[in-house]
Amino acid sequence: MNLHRTPIQVESAVQHVMQHKPAVTVEEIGLKQSHGRILAEDIQATHAIPPFPKSPYDGFAISAADTAKASREAPVTFLVTERVGAGQRASRPLRSGEAVRIMTGAEIPEGATCVAMFEICQTIERADKTYMTIKRKMENGQNIIGKGSETEEGEVLVLSGTRINPGVQALLATFGYANVRVYRKPRVGVYATGTELLDVDQPLEPGKIRNSNAYMVMAQIERSGGEPVYLGKLADDFDTCYRAVKNSLSEVDILITTGGVSVGDYDLMPDIYEKLGAEVLFNKIAMRPGSVTTVASLDKQLLFGLSGNPSACYVGFELYTHPFIQSYLGSTNPYHKVINAKLGSDFPKPNPFTRFVRGFIAYEQGNVRVYPAGMDKSAVVTSLARSNVLTVLSGGTRGYKQGDDVYAILLEDNEGAREFHL
């Protein structure tokens, strides 16, 4: 076992991971199932929007020329020939002197050049016919939403790699995408290693704790858009772990292990990577927690060796595994968004290495504040329940004060970012 480890910087570690380009695959799914997935095709306008000139109001479609001499003193009268609702069409072109009663969203009849709203018209019933009078001049095109005025046919509206939200789903429906091509979710396997681990349904035993990391990581995988595959827990025995890891690789696209990456007597992952013939991208990062986070590659697969410490495991996942899952999903914005924020409370610990602290964001009078958690006992636990950012506390300081400028990594922002810089 090679105990010599050279720490690399966080950004550099992220680059090492993201240089690996997974072989993404595409699947076609029903539109109704597509919310939250990543588009694997551009959405193109298959027709103009609106596809025909339409009325934005309820009113009468007429020829503006017929109103040229209309005034208070000399109202112009039209014969109302028919009524057209949305989805209906006039039975024939409009002639001079005729009006069509038209509803919001309905197609403008041929020959009509404007719509007079009900409010400015008077209706008269006479000898079984309906007439309409108007006292003002109308302009050509008035109250008509022209064909293609919102979107022209052929325009590319949303690019491949975009996450499908309600607005995108509306566009897909508009243009007849009953099925949509999206990137297949990567299957992300999770093994928790450690003889101390009990499974969630086992009673507590002396010296043991329940495997919580695997469940935490599975929720993180889901949040990142992957499909979590729980592989179980492994005792700290080389042969058992080696066989389990080796056999699982054909079952999953990405493999995560928690624990066993440190340099203790029972930290087996470095030897397992070696025996597998995997190339270790890095095994030491200049960060806290999670400095022992190790990533290895084997035949285009990435193996993420996350720490067994819960905070380190959480942070390692979000910094390194999250963008790789997003890369598998073909996202154009694979990284978490990093924003500037003010620190909401003191963080008095000296900080030799850059620290990533779970916490939450607060919006105060237009400013963004982040509150790192873990300052007192109870906060550790409640922070777990509330965390939606990682606060970045750069290394080389004796501590941070409330109001200091820091970066915050947004964990639950769906937009993501094209790049990652600290």
Place this chain on the structure above:
Amino acid sequence: MNLHRTPIQVESAVQHVMQHKPAVTVEEIGLKQSHGRILAEDIQATHAIPPFPKSPYDGFAISAADTAKASREAPVTFLVTERVGAGQRASRPLRSGEAVRIMTGAEIPEGATCVAMFEICQTIERADKTYMTIKRKMENGQNIIGKGSETEEGEVLVLSGTRINPGVQALLATFGYANVRVYRKPRVGVYATGTELLDVDQPLEPGKIRNSNAYMVMAQIERSGGEPVYLGKLADDFDTCYRAVKNSLSEVDILITTGGVSVGDYDLMPDIYEKLGAEVLFNKIAMRPGSVTTVASLDKQLLFGLSGNPSACYVGFELYTHPFIQSYLGSTNPYHKVINAKLGSDFPKPNPFTRFVRGFIAYEQGNVRVYPAGMDKSAVVTSLARSNVLTVLSGGTRGYKQGDDVYAILLEDNEGAREFHL
């Protein structure tokens, strides 16, 4: 049909909806399926954390008293009796003069009162035995994480009504919640009304458009935590619509219709509510778009009549239906979070009524800006794809300028809010 409508204020309309308390039901699901669901039980610490005193480092567990006279000049020597990894226990209590080699996370052996890290110890092999020497005095309790130092048994850690995120899922696993009680998702039915509507898999026809609102709303329902049920589209025919609406009510918890709530010739929903005997909570709101949004109640069910106009439909859903779905989910934070922000670009339209404009949030040097969309043709479409806020432009102004203070309603923030005020 009663055409007289009295507009009410947005906040008042929200209150009318939220005064209806749905009969929430609880279901038990597997922990692995629980991400994103709302807890229907408090999470209580079923044991202390850690459940036993443990070592935060790799080192030697010894009695601090044995080191009382240790110094550079007079190192103290211990017999190393055994090795204890995480998940293992020492075979017998430690005696004076003995040391146990202990790994991170392992239980402190009985009789040991501190842990000396490897870095400050020297190991010597002699006559088939292992000895360890130390040159400094250790304190009682040094490098020991006490039982219950993070959480005491019985503490309530997360309250019912909280959304399950990765941190909460970790806590559930820690305390043995193999299954967890969550609130059942409400089934939210969606009918789109309008003779002009084609379904997504139908070819375009003259005068007609595809039903996009229903698909948009279904994605919104999913984002809000509900279970969307697509009921189809309905032509503007009273008997058809009445029967369809009436029959669907036993199939769903909440019913949404889009279209038909205005006062045009084909706006049938007001008459349908009347014939059903539903009580109309409001049918006119002092807002744009979506002023005709109508909500009616019938035997504890709510019927949301959203506008057929896409923007109005979207806004009506987020303001009124979203919190009601969250109420069904037992959330303690049912409302979207409203924050202060600066307007990122001019919005020159005069604003007689409070306007809710879709747009997106940007974080600029610690400040929050919102960019309303729809200022130019192309923005309408791209904004649909990017929207994650509703910008609130209060009524009674001639327009807004870049930098003006506005409220922004966060649509994709998972934390939500306990209250809703503008």
